[in-house]
Amino acid sequence: MKASAFAYARATSIGNALGLLAAHGDKAKVLSGGQSLMPAMNLRLISPELIVDIGGIGELRGIALKGEVLSVGALTRHADLLKSPEIAAHSPLLTKAVAHVAHPAIRNRGTIGGSLAHADPASELPACMLALGAIIIVRGQAGERRIPAKDFFRGIYETALSAEELLVAIELPVTRKNAAYFFDEFARRHGDYAIAGLAADAVVKDGAFTNLHLAFFAVGDRPVLSSAACRLIDAVITPALMADASAALDEELEPHDDQQATASMRRHLAKVLLVRCVSTLLGRADLDARVA
Amino acid sequence: MTTRPAHRDILSVLDRPNSYIGKTVPRPNLDRLLQGRGLYVSDIELPRMAHVVFLRSPHAHAMIMAIDGGAAKRLPGVIAVVTGKELAAVITPWVGVLSHLKGLKSAPQSAIAIDRVCWQGEAVAAVVATSRAAAEDAAEHVTVEYRELEAVTDMRTALDPKTPVIHSALGDNLAFERTHDAGQVDRAFAQSDTVVEAEFVFGRHTGVTLEPRAVVADWNAAEARLTIYQGTQAPHMVQNIAALHLGLQEQQVRVVCKDVGGSFGIKVHIYADEMATYALSKLLRRPVKFVADRIESFNTDIHARDHRCMGRIGVERDGTITAFEIDDLTGIGPYSMYPRTSAIEANQVVNLVGSPYVTKNYRARARVVFQNKNLMCQYRAVGHPIACSVTEGLVDLVAMKIGVDPVEIRRRNLIADDAYPCASPSGLRFEKLSHHASLDKLLGMMDYQLLRAEQAELRKKNIHRGIGIASFVEVTNPSAAFYGVGGARISSQDGVAVRLDAQGSVICQTSITEQGQGSESLTAQIVGSVLGVSMERVRVILGDTDNTPYGGGTWASRGAGIGGEAALQAAKSLRKNILDVAAAILQSTAAELDIVSNSVVDADDGTPRIELKELARVVYFRPDTLPPGIQPELMATRHFVPREYPFAFTNGVQASWLEVDAETGFIKLLRHWVVEDCGTIINPQLVDEQIRGGVVQGLGAALFEKCIYDERGQLTNANMADYLVPMAAEMPDIDVGHVVSPTAESELGAKGAGEAGTAGAAAAVANAVNDALRPFGAIVTEIPLTPQVILTALARI
């Protein structure tokens, strides 16, 4: 299929882009990597009147370490994340996660800003933002807002961004001492959106968690930062405690049914991920039913 | 030049010096395709060419109350908005039945729906414009008023009295029923020590060709001729059907089929939208192009499988199989597909269940019902995966029950390699199969005993791997028994014309077609070998009804076996003609001469006598120097069709080695093996790639592919994100081995190989999964084997 006719503007600066967005409101759409926008337009699921291409705005590019904070520009492509030494050194969870995002051809174009703004609940990067406690920086004509990741994702394809705002960058705290991370997902085929996934950021000391952030994805209308994780912090992990945490996780999830998996299958897989995450991070093979 | 004394009477034409037969030679069309010089239908641009977009029904079953194309007609670039009624002025409807499928019935189908739509995706109007984009814009402005009717979607209730009848004139929703009863089934079951019964469920899936269906139809009013450019497997069939329904003589229709981006049986049928495109060209007197987009492909390319089959097997204590029984049900959509019909798949299931085995006791019933879903028809390995999965599933289930190894039960029951000729329980006549030799070879390739030991070792660590084996029989090289006897004008014979050009090169026209299988390559290999001409000097022309002999095309694994033999015989005939001329020029006899490496040579010692180039110069430009009375014929044509056996059956066996994650239900394919017997192998690489490609399609069916309809008849996953095709990362290494039992029906001895991979792959995987799940006591007899299905069987969710 072909997209409906639309007007196209290549923004020259953030200010120029914001001006265009302010003038056209929700009739305009930002074009970043185009990997989600173009398919939707070609399927005529959306027919924006104006496309504002932000691809030429230099200020939106680049990965920079500023003290304890790693700043990543909205236009940073998935492929750049994957091969960035800064990301590998200071936010290895992202390096691991982005390898699960689609295929090389899509990673060469898709951007982190586009992925977060798009907010597909089965996406890897939004969950990582939650696990890592990222700050998402958006700008409108009225100025800049710094939104914690946990407040940014509002539902399926819904975020705190307004139609007149641009996501410009994200800020990530750099990895601390004793940090450990875990990433895994279940997808029918390599590169597919997950049917259940987990991005975890932890601090492990003497065989116990002193901190643990578990961000589940594809099991609700947005990534879920699990509070069940709290039960596992500063605690001796026993099978009974794991059962407890699993039950608590079950309470927090509101997964949906779709063609790949029923809600109950998603719940089941989320719990499997929880066990695998804990047993991997703590080196506790005894917790994992596979190797009983 | 390797010359050795060529005793032509002793050597077969296949092992002549410098033969290409049995060698992996690169395909002659590779460079052209890799350099982007292929010519696919979507590449074709003609002067004044218009583009058609079909407005398609959003409902599975509805009356069309009104269509208003007024607003659309006024939009820029729009040439016409045409309804089914309007198009009926130039094209007649059709009914997809064949007389040898007794009792098969269907209703008249129109190029564009008239008054009523019967599946979601059926075209209700055509919008023709100067570009595809303009036509799509305009299509959004055509308004159609529907009155929804109850949709018949569940095949299990399609025959219930309460269910509406889709075509009231037909009386019920039963399209076709076949029963078969051979031997003494009841007695055999009664005397069996163990009987196992299971229901096997097969998802509906489709072919997903890389290039969608595409047509450019060009009605030239001045010539009163229609040229159809189409990616089809059967150009002469398209010519016949187009002429028939447009009221033309066949000679008024030319079908040109250049490069085709995959077919798999999808492109061997006549689709309503393609017929509409031909008709629109005639109506509008200009070239019209139709290229299906991916959503249209999912909604209208034929679907396949979608069977529910009850199966029963009986055995004696020692594992001897006593009987098979099946009751198969399939839903084919609202019409039987034209012209090959939608009864063939169920018919094949009845034909093929139990076919590798000795038992003669076999009872079968197959019922084919109408539903308000897209049409189903023949797709790669028609019926085979179902028959194979049911047969081999039953064999493994019963073996498990009586505690016999899957290999052992097969050894005990497969037809012995020296028992041929013989017949199957359904009456199929087998010339020569090699089940035991194939199984032995397979076990060696996979190191069966070692694999079993590894499996047992890993079980202790809670790693659950499984081995699955599936023997199969494949139908290839069909004679007129397939379609011709039922009244279809689908040729089962093929023709090849070869001629020497003025520089001693060869031009070869064949009626088989190329969709990637390597038809061009195998034809050039055969012609080059038989003639003694190097392959670079053989140019193969295919896919043009004006420029090739009449024939069937490429489908049902027939190209190499039938078209290849025609090529061989044509080349032999041309060779004789060349040698006759050479004998006259050289004052020798044809018997003393041979052709090797583009030259006529002395048969005894290979001494070059005259180059073909020189011979051609004499024949074409200085015929005055030839002895009187000699009239050279440097062109020869031969046709071929098997006559002794209606089909050349082949056989093979596959094995799968995989791991099931019992906590998540995910399956990881670790390795796959195939041994098959397609008779003479013309090009080992082409055969192996046919097998591998076929296996991958079978693995797609086993694990991923399914057209998911809701209860209202809406196809809910008509896109590449939700309909999962098998991709490289999930595919295992596939090892291919061969046993060679040539058919005596032809000098070439080749049988087909195109569908063997697809025939047995899913059965091997399903058996391996059940083998892996054995400690859990869970049994799965449904494909695709999704994690959801596995977890449900394991009662984890």
Ligand SMILES: Cc1cc2nc3c(=O)[nH]c(=O)nc-3n(C[C@H](O)[C@H](O)[C@H](O)COP(=O)(O)OP(=O)(O)OC[C@H]3O[C@@H](n4cnc5c(N)ncnc54)[C@H](O)[C@@H]3O)c2cc1C
């Ligand atoms: C076959 C395929 C498989 C895929 N698999 C996955 C997968 O497994 N996991 C996954 O996470 N993703 C997957 N994707 C999506 C891919 O990662 C996209 O790149 C990503 O979702 C969007 O990024 P983009 O830069 O392409 O954004 P675009 O497509 O350009 O834009 C997406 C949306 O975000 C808006 N937007 C973009 N940038 C900004 C900005 N700076 N400020 C405000 N709004 C903005 C756009 O207006 C649009 O609404 C897949 C895509 C394809 C085609």
